[in-house]
Amino acid sequence: MKQPSISKTLFLITILMAPATIFADTIGSNPVFTGNSDGDAGEAYVYAGGYFSADQQVSSMTWNNGSNSPSDVLTPLMFQDNGSGDYELIGIGQTLGAGSGLQTASITASLGTFDTGASTTDTFGFITAALDGEGNITSATPGAVDFSGLQGGYGVSGSPSTNEWLYTVDVRPSSALFIGEVFSYTDGGYSCGSDVCLNYYAYGARTYSAEASSVPSSPEPTTWLLFATGLAGLALLKLRHRHQ
Secondary structure, eight states: OOOOOHHHHHHHHHHHHSOGGGSOOEEEOOOOOOSOOOOOBSOEEEEOSOOOOSSEEEEEEEEEEOSSOTTOEEEEEEEEEOSTTEEEEEEEEOOEEOOSEEEEEEOOEEEEOOBOTTOSOEEEEEESEEEOTTSBEEEEOBOSSOEEEOOOSOOTTOTTOOOOEEEOOSSOOOSBOOTTOEEEEOSSSSOOTTSEEEOOTTTOOEEESEEEEEEEOOOOHHHHHHHHHHHHHHHHHHHHHHTO
């Protein structure tokens, strides 16, 4: 039986051993026009249907503002799911103009981080308000992102994600957000202690037309070395085939 070449073996080993961090993630729901908008200003929203992988830098957000004023604003947020419906705020981005229709914008951290690190339970969200560099809410607008009733099927990242979003109802964030603040989900009312309340008890489950994408955080030098070795092996394999 013919044995595989050394170069081919090196390449296969590289693919099998390379960590998932060489790939990017996109999570959330399809950013489609729905014709529905949230009439409350300054509400916060959390994607609860899936998570980013470890070692990812969340870099951009795409949304559809087909039903509201293009002068509306939104601020990207980064959360870590601590279990039992508790989402800890770990990142606050710079405020973005909502624009009109389908929009994509880069995320730049203003406070905290949008890097998942070793965590596999990080997700994103947004608040329909403008924040300054200290997390103070300077203005608030309604809407900014279209929504619909909870959509079935998978989120944009595929199985096992969903299209579930959580949102504040009536009990909104105070005049400022801070890193480490906890947003808590409760399915039966507004009793969530000192945390910001997240629920859809009053108005039903929803899907918001927004997704966020990441790029891999910088891999360790050994990862690059391993990957480069595999690529070199593949190049050598192709060169040998040319001369056969």
